[in-house]
Amino acid sequence: MTTDTKPSEAEATPQPYVDLTDKDSAGTRWVRRIAVTSIVVFIGLPMVTLIVWSFAFRWNFPNMLPTEWGGKAWAYVADDSSRVFEGLWNSTKLAFLVTLMAIIVGLPASRALGQHEFRGKSTIEWLLMMPIIVPALVATMGIHQIFIRLRLTETLFGVALVHLIPAIPYFVLVMASVFANYGTALEETARTLGANKIRVFRYVTFPAISSGLLVASMFTFLISWGQYVTTLLIGGGSFVTLPLVLFPFLSGANHANAAAISLVFVAPAVIVLIMTSRQLGRDSSVMGGFGKI
Amino acid sequence: MSEPITMQRVKERLKIPLMLGPAVAVIVLLFGGGLLVGLGQSLGYFPAIGLTEFSFDAYRSVLTDPNFLRSLWLTFRIALVATVLSSVLAVGFALVLRQKFGGSRLATFLFQIPIPVPHLVAASGIILLITQSGLIARFGAAAGLMEVPADFPALVFDKAGIAIILTFLWKEVPFVGLVVLAVLQSVGPQYEEQARTLGANARQRFFNVLLPLIMPGIMSTSIIIFAFTFANYEIPLLLGVRFPSTLPVVAFRQYQDPDLGLRPEAMAISIVLAVVAILLLIAYRRLARYAVK
Numbered sequence: 214m215t216t217d218t219k220p221s222e223a224e225a226t227p228q229p230y231v232d233l234t235d236k237d238s239a240g241t242r243w244v245r246r247i248a249v250t251s252i253v254v255f256i257g258l259p260m261v262t263l264i265v266w267s268f269a270f271r272w273n274f275p276n277m278l279p280t281e282w283g284g285k286a287w288a289y290v291a292d293d294s295s296r297v298f299e300g301l302w303n304s305t306k307l308a309f310l311v312t313l314m315a316i317i318v319g320l321p322a323s324r325a326l327g328q329h330e331f332r333g334k335s336t337i338e339w340l341l342m343m344p345i346i347v348p349a350l351v352a353t354m355g356i357h358q359i360f361i362r363l364r365l366t367e368t369l370f371g372v373a374l375v376h377l378i379p380a381i382p383y384f385v386l387v388m389a390s391v392f393a394n395y396g397t398a399l400e401e402t403a404r405t406l407g408a409n410k411i412r413v414f415r416y417v418t419f420p421a422i423s424s425g426l427l428v429a430s431m432f433t434f435l436i437s438w439g440q441y442v443t444t445l446l447i448g449g450g451s452f453v454t455l456p457l458v459l460f461p462f463l464s465g466a467n468h469a470n471a472a473a474i475s476l477v478f479v480a481p482a483v484i485v486l487i488m489t490s491r492q493l494g495r496d497s498s499v500m501g502g503f504g505k506i
Numbered sequence: 507m508s509e510p511i512t513m514q515r516v517k518e519r520l521k522i523p524l525m526l527g528p529a530v531a532v533i534v535l536l537f538g539g540g541l542l543v544g545l546g547q548s549l550g551y552f553p554a555i556g557l558t559e560f561s562f563d564a565y566r567s568v569l570t571d572p573n574f575l576r577s578l579w580l581t582f583r584i585a586l587v588a589t590v591l592s593s594v595l596a597v598g599f600a601l602v603l604r605q606k607f608g609g610s611r612l613a614t615f616l617f618q619i620p621i622p623v624p625h626l627v628a629a630s631g632i633i634l635l636i637t638q639s640g641l642i643a644r645f646g647a648a649a650g651l652m653e654v655p656a657d658f659p660a661l662v663f664d665k666a667g668i669a670i671i672l673t674f675l676w677k678e679v680p681f682v683g684l685v686v687l688a689v690l691q692s693v694g695p696q697y698e699e700q701a702r703t704l705g706a707n708a709r710q711r712f713f714n715v716l717l718p719l720i721m722p723g724i725m726s727t728s729i730i731i732f733a734f735t736f737a738n739y740e741i742p743l744l745l746g747v748r749f750p751s752t753l754p755v756v757a758f759r760q761y762q763d764p765d766l767g768l769r770p771e772a773m774a775i776s777i778v779l780a781v782v783a784i785l786l787l788i789a790y791r792r793l794a795r796y797a798v799k
Contacts, residue, residue, distance in 0.1 A: 248602040249613045256619055259631025259676065262641050266634055274639040274655055275647035322529035331522050341529060344537050345730055348737030348783055350754050351776035354761055355543030356536060358554075378537050381529055431622070439624035442739040442758065456626050456740075463630055463744055475630040482622035490618055500688035503681075503730065504723030 260479075266472035286473035297474055300458040304438060305481070307369060307454060311376045311437035312430050318377070319384040320426075326385065327392025345382045349443070352378070357446050367449045375447045376437040383503075384433050390502030391425030428500075431489050435482060541780075548773035555766045564770035568778065573750060578782070581752040584667045585736040588674040589728050595675070596682035597724065601716075603683070604690050614687075620680045629673045629744055636661045636669060662745055669745040674735050682727045689723040690716075725794050729787055736783050753779045 266272070270283035290297045325331075326338060344352075356375060357366065365371030403417045441456040448454070455478045462471035546552075550561040568574050603614050620628065635641050638655035646652045662669040701715045742752040751759070753775055760772035 245602050245605070245607060248599055249609065252599070252613055252616050255676065256616055256680070258641070259628065259635055260619065260623075262634045263627075263631050275644045277641075277644055277648060318528040318532055321525035325522050325525035329522055337526055337530065341533055343533065346733050346784065346787060347541075348733065348754070348776065348780050349537075350737055350739070350757060351544035351548075351773060351780055352537050352540035354757075354773060354776065355540035355545075355547070358543050358547070359539060374536060377532060381532060385529065435622050435624075439626070441626060456624065459626055459630070460740070460744075463626065463633065468634060471630055472634065475627045479623050479627045482624065483619075486618060486622045490615055500684045501692055501723070503685045504689055504726050 263472045263475050263479075266468050267476055269469050269472075272468075286467075286469035289470055290473045290477060295470075295474075296453055296458050297455070297477055300453050300455040301477060303369070303452065304454040304456075307373055307376065307444075308434045308437040310369065310373045311380055312433045314373065314377050315380045315384045315433045316426075316430065319381055319388060319429075323385045323388030324392050327389035327394075328397055341385050342382050344378045345386075349379060353443050353446055360447060366447055367451050369452065372444055372447050372452055372454075373437075375443045376440050379440075380433045380436045383436060384429050387429040387432060387502040388422070388425060391422050391429070394425075395421045428489050431485050434485065438482065544773045545777060547770055548777045550770050552766075552769060555769075557770070564774035565778070568771055568774045574753075574756075574775070576750040577753050577756050578778075580667065580750050581736060581742075581754070581779070582782075582786075584670055584674075584742070584752065585732050588671050588678065588735045589732040591671070592675055592678040592682050592731060593724050593728050595679045596727075597686055597720065599679065599683045600686035600690060600720075601712075604687055617680050617683060620677050621684070623677070625673065625677055625738075625741055626744075628676045629669075629741055632669060632673050632676065633662060633745070636672065663747050665747055667742070667746055670742050673741050673745065674731075674738075678731050678735075682724070682731065685723050685727050686720050689720050693719050721794070725791070729790070732790075733783055733787065737779065 265279065267286050268282050268284065269279035270285055271281040272279035289295050293299075322341065326334065326341075353375060360366045360371050360375075363371075365374065399421065400413050400417050403413045408416070439456065440454075441460065444452065444454050444457060448457070450457070455474070459471070459474045459478055462474055465471065548564055550557050550559060550563060599617065603610065603617060633640070637643070638658045638660060640658075643652065643655055643658040646658060652658055661672075697715050697719065698711050701711045706714065737754055738752075739754040739758055743755050743758075746752065746755070757772050757775040757779065760768045760775065763772075
């Protein structure tokens with residue numbers, strides 16, 4: 214980013230009304246300290262508590278740390294009767310399937326919305342954003358009725374279709390912004406130079422959108438990964454995913470088991486975050502997409 | 507049709523509809539279809555149990571129930587508080603995190619952690635922290651502020667919904683914060699620098715320069731968050747009092763009741779929820795546009 218006004222010039226001419234010193238004033242530093250401390254405490258503390266609890270065998274009030282440690286909760290997680298691995302496997306299959314479907318269905322649509330002008334565009338945009346705005350509860354209940362007839366309840370595909378509903382708007386929101394940001398000029402240049410469609414996609418389009426696509430896919434994956442009520446309803450309780458395994462423990466008394474299952478539930482998400490953290494922070498068009506409803 | 511020119515034109519014409527078709531089809535057929543079936547059942551059309559006459563009975567009994575209004579108010583209050591607080595806090599954090607300082611990259615990474623963490627895991631960590639025998643109560647006991655768990659205020663299963671709001675804040679503040687950061691990055695520092703050289707102080711620069719720039723982003727993220735928290739089922743179910751429950755919890759409870767005769771009411775509640783959400787968001791958009799002008 215280049216600036217029109219050069220700060221050095223402004224500094225050279227003394228202007229008593231221009232506040233140039235506040236950038237790192239004591240006040241700013243204090244605000245910064247408070248903000249960083251609260252990030253560490255509020256965001257870190259719940260996660261650290263989960264980790265400690267998962268290794269606690271006995272941890273009664275008012276002890277600050279467990280009085281007896283152990284791997285009992287983790288042994289329970291590894292045991293088949295807990296259904297944690299079944300849930301993990303189902304959640305993983307499901308989230309990959311939903312992401313794949315969202316890419317197939319959403320990528321062309323995002324491109325149309327991001328790079329083309331056409332009649333009725335804003336109507337289409339609103340239509341695709343509807344699942345974000347209109348509470349999905351009634352639609353899910355209605356779909357449940359339809360899926361019972363179509364025999365799609367209690368199947369992987371049926372649950373994936375329902376997860377696709379909230380996934381599409383978020384995927385399109387991010388990808389349309391990515392497409393809009395990079396434009397069509399480079400592709401046209403490549404085409405004029407004689408590249409065919411496949412080569413244009415392979416060497417021009419894909420490299421340009423790949424980091425945005427990674428983040429959009431991550432969001433889609435996580436939307437499916439976190440779904441509870443839709444899976445419960447359409448899966449009918451027999452298609453078990455991780456949130457369904459976890460839920461009963463959250464209102465129960467066995468905090469160690471709840472903590473251990475929570476950590477299994479969060480682990481893949483953290484891996485995904487580490488993979489995409491750079492894009493989240495750097496490529497402003499990606500997160501900026503959420504600011505464009 | 508024999509001329510290649512016409513074929514070309516047909517292709518051009520079909521290009522956009524073909525790109526949008528699959529995504530629109532999924533939303534219209536699945537989401538729209540589900541809504542339609544739900545709407546039909548709320549109006550008493552439920553052939554599976556022999557109801558084929560349309561009536562407003564379900565709406566009449568829902569809307570005249572005083573408990574319905576209590577639940578609606580609770581749902582609205584929680585969503586409003588969560589949305590306003592997360593937007594305000596997020597702007598504050600974004601303004602700090604956009605600065606470069608020692609540890610700013612680490613702080614930004616920590617700030618991103620809640621993004622991929624499922625809501626249920628957030629709830630899990632927060633339960634372990636803020637119940638009456640939770641970690642914070644233990645800090646209180648260690649500091650000599652309290653002796654038994656009952657001395658600690660009931661923050662979970664409380665009437666005010668504090669645990670619910672805290673869970674939403676933990677998840678949504680970083681989400682809004684990252685969107686605001688992205689917007690700030692794409693805007694760049696030049697407007698602020700200009701305002702600064704023209705003699706605007708920090709407060710003027712924030713309210714007259716930065717805020718109007720980030721306002722559209724905040725508007726759309728607050729729509730996303732309000733709609734999400736307004737319709738969320740599992741968090742209030744897990745962390746809220748049983749009576750009054752939020753509307754999604756009431757609707758789902760009715761839906762799962764073995765008495766199928768309660769289905770129309772469950773659907774009517776969710777339709778009213780959806781209509782209220784849409785009306786509120788339309789009003790909010792109007793208001794926000796008016797305020798920005």
